[in-house]
Amino acid sequence: MLNSKVLRRIKIKKRVRGKISGSSEKPRLSVFRSNNEIYAQLIDDMSGKTLLSFSSKNKEFASAGKTKSDKAFEVGKKIAENAKQNGIETIVFDRNGYLFHGRVKKLAEGARDGGLNF
Numbered sequence: 001m002l003n004s005k006v007l008r009r010i011k012i013k014k015r016v017r018g019k020i021s022g023s024s025e026k027p028r029l030s031v032f033r034s035n036n037e038i039y040a041q042l043i044d045d046m047s048g049k050t051l052l053s054f055s056s057k058n059k060e061f062a063s064a065g066k067t068k069s070d071k072a073f074e075v076g077k078k079i080a081e082n083a084k085q086n087g088i089e090t091i092v093f094d095r096n097g098y099l100f101h102g103r104v105k106k107l108a109e110g111a112r113d114g115g116l117n118f
Contacts, residue, residue, distance in 0.1 A: 013097030021045045030094045054079045072103040076110020090117045
Protein backbone atom coordinates (compact mmCIF):
# COMPACT_ATOMS: atom_id res chain seq x y z
CA MET A 1 0.00 0.00 0.00
CA LEU A 2 1.39 3.39 -0.99
CA ASN A 3 1.69 6.08 1.62
CA SER A 4 -0.13 9.39 1.32
CA LYS A 5 2.99 11.35 0.30
CA VAL A 6 3.55 9.18 -2.77
CA LEU A 7 -0.15 9.25 -3.69
CA ARG A 8 -0.13 13.04 -3.43
CA ARG A 9 2.88 13.27 -5.76
CA ILE A 10 1.26 10.95 -8.31
CA LYS A 11 -1.94 13.00 -8.24
CA ILE A 12 -0.01 16.24 -8.83
CA LYS A 13 2.05 14.55 -11.55
CA LYS A 14 -1.06 13.48 -13.47
CA ARG A 15 -2.57 16.96 -13.21
CA VAL A 16 0.60 18.68 -14.45
CA ARG A 17 1.19 16.18 -17.27
CA GLY A 18 -2.30 16.87 -18.55
CA LYS A 19 -1.30 20.48 -19.14
CA ILE A 20 2.26 20.26 -20.47
CA SER A 21 3.81 18.33 -23.32
CA GLY A 22 7.17 18.33 -25.06
CA SER A 23 8.02 18.42 -28.76
CA SER A 24 11.24 18.04 -30.70
CA GLU A 25 11.68 21.85 -30.81
CA LYS A 26 10.69 22.37 -27.17
CA PRO A 27 11.21 19.13 -25.21
CA ARG A 28 10.03 18.43 -21.69
CA LEU A 29 12.71 18.37 -18.97
CA SER A 30 11.52 15.69 -16.56
CA VAL A 31 13.09 15.41 -13.10
CA PHE A 32 13.18 12.36 -10.86
CA ARG A 33 14.80 12.37 -7.47
CA SER A 34 15.57 9.41 -5.28
CA ASN A 35 16.93 9.55 -1.76
CA ASN A 36 20.53 9.95 -2.91
CA GLU A 37 20.54 10.68 -6.64
CA ILE A 38 18.80 12.95 -9.13
CA TYR A 39 17.93 12.23 -12.75
CA ALA A 40 16.96 14.52 -15.64
CA GLN A 41 15.62 13.66 -19.09
CA LEU A 42 14.70 15.71 -22.14
CA ILE A 43 11.65 14.03 -23.67
CA ASP A 44 9.88 14.49 -27.00
CA ASP A 45 6.28 13.51 -26.19
CA MET A 46 5.12 13.71 -29.80
CA SER A 47 7.33 10.79 -30.87
CA GLY A 48 7.59 9.25 -27.39
CA LYS A 49 11.38 9.34 -27.27
CA THR A 50 13.97 10.46 -24.77
CA LEU A 51 16.34 12.90 -26.48
CA LEU A 52 18.90 13.29 -23.69
CA SER A 53 19.37 12.09 -20.16
CA PHE A 54 21.83 12.80 -17.40
CA SER A 55 22.02 11.82 -13.75
CA SER A 56 24.26 12.18 -10.76
CA LYS A 57 25.21 8.51 -11.25
CA ASN A 58 26.96 9.09 -14.62
CA LYS A 59 30.61 8.08 -14.73
CA GLU A 60 31.78 11.48 -15.99
CA PHE A 61 30.11 13.11 -13.01
CA ALA A 62 32.44 13.48 -10.03
CA SER A 63 30.27 13.64 -6.92
CA ALA A 64 32.85 13.09 -4.20
CA GLY A 65 32.37 15.44 -1.26
CA LYS A 66 29.33 17.24 -2.68
CA THR A 67 25.95 17.71 -1.10
CA LYS A 68 22.82 16.46 -2.84
CA SER A 69 21.87 20.05 -3.75
CA ASP A 70 25.28 20.63 -5.32
CA LYS A 71 24.87 17.44 -7.33
CA ALA A 72 21.45 18.62 -8.56
CA PHE A 73 22.88 21.97 -9.69
CA GLU A 74 25.67 20.22 -11.59
CA VAL A 75 23.22 17.81 -13.25
CA GLY A 76 21.20 20.82 -14.41
CA LYS A 77 24.30 22.43 -15.90
CA LYS A 78 25.34 19.19 -17.64
CA ILE A 79 21.92 18.57 -19.17
CA ALA A 80 21.91 22.18 -20.40
CA GLU A 81 25.36 21.76 -21.99
CA ASN A 82 24.28 18.56 -23.74
CA ALA A 83 21.06 20.19 -24.92
CA LYS A 84 22.94 23.21 -26.33
CA GLN A 85 25.23 20.85 -28.24
CA ASN A 86 22.15 19.21 -29.78
CA GLY A 87 20.57 22.55 -30.74
CA ILE A 88 17.95 22.72 -27.98
CA GLU A 89 17.56 26.13 -26.32
CA THR A 90 14.01 26.23 -24.93
CA ILE A 91 12.33 23.55 -22.85
CA VAL A 92 9.23 22.88 -20.76
CA PHE A 93 10.05 22.07 -17.13
CA ASP A 94 8.28 19.08 -15.57
CA ARG A 95 8.89 18.83 -11.84
CA ASN A 96 7.19 15.42 -11.86
CA GLY A 97 4.92 16.12 -8.89
CA TYR A 98 7.71 17.26 -6.59
CA LEU A 99 7.59 20.66 -4.92
CA PHE A 100 9.68 23.31 -6.68
CA HIS A 101 12.00 23.45 -3.72
CA GLY A 102 15.37 22.10 -2.69
CA ARG A 103 17.04 19.77 -5.19
CA VAL A 104 14.40 20.25 -7.90
CA LYS A 105 14.86 24.01 -7.72
CA LYS A 106 18.65 23.66 -7.78
CA LEU A 107 18.44 21.49 -10.91
CA ALA A 108 16.28 24.14 -12.60
CA GLU A 109 18.73 26.88 -11.58
CA GLY A 110 21.60 24.83 -12.97
CA ALA A 111 19.76 24.35 -16.27
CA ARG A 112 19.05 28.09 -16.49
CA ASP A 113 22.66 28.83 -15.62
CA GLY A 114 23.72 26.48 -18.42
CA GLY A 115 21.68 28.47 -20.94
CA LEU A 116 18.28 26.77 -21.21
CA ASN A 117 15.16 28.94 -21.36
CA PHE A 118 11.91 27.92 -19.67
